[in-house]
Amino acid sequence: MKISQFAKQAGVSVETVRYYHREGLLAVPENSGSYRQYTNVHINKIAFIQKAKLAGFTLDEIKQLERLDASRDKDEIRRISEDKMQLLETKIAELVMAQTFLSELVLACKKSDNEPCPILTELRDT
Amino acid sequence: MKISQFAKQAGVSVETVRYYHREGLLAVPENSGSYRQYTNVHINKIAFIQKAKLAGFTLDEIKQLERLDASRDKDEIRRISEDKMQLLETKIAELVMAQTFLSELVLACKKSDNEPCPILTELRDT
DNA sequence: GTTGACTACGTACCTAGGTACGTAGTTTAC
DNA sequence: GTAAACTACGTACCTAGGTACGTAGTCAAC
Missing domain, CATH: 1.20.5 (Single alpha-helices involved in coiled-coils or other helix-helix interfaces)
Known part of the structure; x- marks a missing residue:
């Protein structure tokens, strides 16, 4: 799906999606034609970010959590x-x-x- | 007293004193010679601001409280x-x-x- | 074939409460 | 009489998490 439908499904604004890209929180999806194609992978990622925010983590900390998750540093x-x-x-x-x-x-x-x-x-x- | 001694006694930085002046929270004292003379009136005012901050008020709300106090709007x-x-x-x-x-x-x-x-x-x- | 909607990108702006810096004037110490 | 310290003022910068806007490209419908 394209960015505006994605943003709607994720419950954030298009600008917020772009902001997360800029901040390195959300991977930029591959293009299909001229536009980016967002998938469920990205929806899940946004959902994870929202939950971590609710748990009191800042965006920087969420990035850090992802890195630690990748390196399995429990x-x-x-x-x-x-x-x-x-x-x-x-x-x-x-x-x-x-x-x-x-x-x-x-x-x-x-x-x-x-x-x-x-x-x-x-x-x-x- | 001059600004740096005042700031020290009030427990804030000189920059914060100036910031409060700019924001209209703290009256600018009269000059004595070339420099401003701060008195206990200003110390008390800063103390009031600090306590109101502790009670959860923003600086804007503190300004508003002062105005309402002046107009006795309980x-x-x-x-x-x-x-x-x-x-x-x-x-x-x-x-x-x-x-x-x-x-x-x-x-x-x-x-x-x-x-x-x-x-x-x-x-x-x- | 042009209008309208959408996308991508870059940059500026917002709040709140300051902090920092540069310049110029003043005062104090020696 | 000059150097250090202090003051006043204006302006820029900081965090956090976005929001808004301008420009240019793209796509679909009419």
């Missing part, structure tokens, strides 16, 4: 995955703290009557 | 804060899903013996 794949989990852990903790902080402020704001909003005074003074 | 401040909490909620849920997914994969990888690493095969097939 230990390194696991190391990278564990690092990523640690990073997710940290980010989650940060966001939870922000959320807790903010929810306390909003609660205080609801309780306050005609005083100035505690959200800003707390941010200023705590 | 309802709008609370609305923005609740929106932000919702956004934090969503982001946290996404990260937790990524983390859960990844931890299952790493666990499967540890259990596997001489098979190919399940992390990549799962990403490919699930």
